[in-house]
Amino acid sequence: MKIINYLILIIFLLFSAHAYAEFYKYVDENGNVKYTDDINEVPEAQRSNIRRYVESQSKKVPEQQEAVENQAEPEEVRPVEKQANVPDSLADEPESLEDHRTRLEQMKIEIDQEYKALKEDQAQLAEEAEEVKTQEQNIEYNRKINDFNKRISMFDEKQKAYEAGIDAYNQRIMDINRENAAKAQ
Numbered sequence: 001m002k003i004i005n006y007l008i009l010i011i012f013l014l015f016s017a018h019a020y021a022e023f024y025k026y027v028d029e030n031g032n033v034k035y036t037d038d039i040n041e042v043p044e045a046q047r048s049n050i051r052r053y054v055e056s057q058s059k060k061v062p063e064q065q066e067a068v069e070n071q072a073e074p075e076e077v078r079p080v081e082k083q084a085n086v087p088d089s090l091a092d093e094p095e096s097l098e099d100h101r102t103r104l105e106q107m108k109i110e111i112d113q114e115y116k117a118l119k120e121d122q123a124q125l126a127e128e129a130e131e132v133k134t135q136e137q138n139i140e141y142n143r144k145i146n147d148f149n150k151r152i153s154m155f156d157e158k159q160k161a162y163e164a165g166i167d168a169y170n171q172r173i174m175d176i177n178r179e180n181a182a183k184a185q
Helices: 002-015 062-084 097-131 135-184
Strands: 021-025 033-036 053-055
Touching: 033 135, 097 135
Parallel strands: none
Antiparallel strands: 021 033, 021 053
């Protein structure tokens, strides 16, 4: 009879464990960002560079859940903020080199602040993962992880836009230097 009780206890403990899944982020041959839970879907050339995301599911008490839902609204506005720093390509006057540099410096400040916030949220999610006990908590925690991964994706896009801006700025400087060298000869 004790063996049956121990077996039931072991089975219960096995099925009550936290549910975790690992997801991978990569770029396909068309330049599209893709997410998958199967490492075999990631091209072999990119496997060393893929980003891993850990997903789990959880739920918080109603007051915390309401706070999280209210917090989600500003996150949806963030892409608009990102676009505010990108110059309008249809503008009549080209952006001055100084304005371009100032815009890039502002973008860098925003990216650094967002990175810091993401790291803090990541640490908080790691702490919350240890508190997950029930299936409802797992479901809510999974939603938070999905939202966090979306924010990471938006951050990556913002960082790519910043890097493209740096490349464009450097190209402008090189063009000016070439023009000045040609005039000097």
